[in-house]
Amino acid sequence: MKKKLVSLALAAAMGMTLLAGCGGSTGSTGSEAAGTSSTAESAAASTAESAAASVAEGSSDLASAKVGVCIYQFADNFMTLFRQELESYLVAQGFDKGNITIVDGANDQATQSGQIDNFIADNVDVLIINLVNSSSAATVTDKVVEAGIPLVYINREPDADEQQRWTDNDWNVCYVGCDARQSGTFQGEIIADLGLDAVDFNKNGKIDYIMIEGDPENVDAAYRTEFSVKALTDAGLEVNCLDDQVGMWDQVKGAELVANSLSQHGTDIEVVFCNNDAMALGALQSIQSAGRKVGEDIYLVGVDALTEVVQYVIDGSITGTVFNNHFAQADGAADAAINYLTGAGNEHNIQCDYTKVTADNAQEILDSLS
Numbered sequence: 001m002k003k004k005l006v007s008l009a010l011a012a013a014m015g016m017t018l019l020a021g022c023g024g025s026t027g028s029t030g031s032e033a034a035g036t037s038s039t040a041e042s043a044a045a046s047t048a049e050s051a052a053a054s055v056a057e058g059s060s061d062l063a064s065a066k067v068g069v070c071i072y073q074f075a076d077n078f079m080t081l082f083r084q085e086l087e088s089y090l091v092a093q094g095f096d097k098g099n100i101t102i103v104d105g106a107n108d109q110a111t112q113s114g115q116i117d118n119f120i121a122d123n124v125d126v127l128i129i130n131l132v133n134s135s136s137a138a139t140v141t142d143k144v145v146e147a148g149i150p151l152v153y154i155n156r157e158p159d160a161d162e163q164q165r166w167t168d169n170d171w172n173v174c175y176v177g178c179d180a181r182q183s184g185t186f187q188g189e190i191i192a193d194l195g196l197d198a199v200d201f202n203k204n205g206k207i208d209y210i211m212i213e214g215d216p217e218n219v220d221a222a223y224r225t226e227f228s229v230k231a232l233t234d235a236g237l238e239v240n241c242l243d244d245q246v247g248m249w250d251q252v253k254g255a256e257l258v259a260n261s262l263s264q265h266g267t268d269i270e271v272v273f274c275n276n277d278a279m280a281l282g283a284l285q286s287i288q289s290a291g292r293k294v295g296e297d298i299y300l301v302g303v304d305a306l307t308e309v310v311q312y313v314i315d316g317s318i319t320g321t322v323f324n325n326h327f328a329q330a331d332g333a334a335d336a337a338i339n340y341l342t343g344a345g346n347e348h349n350i351q352c353d354y355t356k357v358t359a360d361n362a363q364e365i366l367d368s369l370s
């Protein structure tokens with residue numbers, strides 16, 4: 001049975017503008033919508049009208065449920081770990097692997113929108129979507145809700161206005177993810193904890209840094225940029241941004257940008273902040289090519305805790321990273337999908353925690369990844 005849309009009026013453009021450049025970039029307030037979460041009970045109430053309810057009524061057996069998963073881009077290290085965990089966890093919970101379809105949006109919203117249309121035409125029982133463009137959330141929500149399919153957003157958090165619509169309309173729509181502000185704070189703390197003396201190689205009394213940002217389509221980029229620097233200033237340190245560039249989460253771009261920055265600013269650069277580990281791996285290549293040595297004349301931090309990076313934290317080639325818990329996020333998204341299918345329902349915003357990774361706990365984190 002189709003669920004009627006109550007209103008399309010609030011489908012406001014949510015595009016978050018992130019202008020790279022020193023002096024700070026701020027995004028829209030996606031995570032602030034955590035406060036708008038409705039109760040699991042109210043979410044469950046509307047489930048009666050959804051297609052998912054028929055699964056719950058007919059059978060508690062998840063093996064026959066069809067799951068559609070849209071990933072913004074397969075060529076993304078972190079989202080590869082995420083989707084692998086998502087699939088194996090769904091199978092472990094009783095879904096049939098043949099009923100789980102995971103598609104690659106190839107970083108193109110038009111491609112992804114077509115994939116969503118196909119999933120709707122195919123009558124999937126639940127959708128898990130990692131948007132290409134966060135600003136498409138309202139349009140995507142409207143068509144998926146109209147089709148009566150429960151929807152779990154992952155990784156790219158729709159903004160507060162969009163999440164408010166889910167609450168106001170009691171739709172079976174939620175977001176599962178971690179609060180990127182925390183990851184930025186942890187990055188900054190990793191540097192602040194070293195102390196000014198250890199970091200201030202040029203003895204100008206400031207932390208001279210460069211920032212390599214991810215794709216602004218994910219609010220994670222803006223939050224990590226803002227909160228890593230805020231953690232330094234909150235610790236009473238003076239900061240000096242020498243360069244701020246968008247590397248699109250990409251290792252090759254990260255390497256290029258850091259190489260350029262190093263040739264322009266040379267030994268004035270004391271810290272390289274990368275919004276993710278793929279770009280930190282690229283940064284490390286350029287740091288080494290420039291004859292610099294992490295821990296001796298420069299520091300480098302990322303986010304995600306890719307295995308390779310955690311290994312580098314252990315051997316000292318990378319100062320630290322932040323574990324972006326793909327297990328908790330993937331399992332949480334699968335659990336949310338199951339809750340819709342069984343009629344239990346969900347809160348609209350489900351959050352998990354990041355973990356700071358330094359030489360002190362890197363081995364433990366590495367062990368937990370395998």
Ligand code: GAL
Pocket residue numbers: 076077078079155156214218220249275276277278303304324
């Ligand atoms: C971030 C992650 C990045 C990239 C991005 C994709 O959370 O840290 O590495 O995967 O999501 O939106």
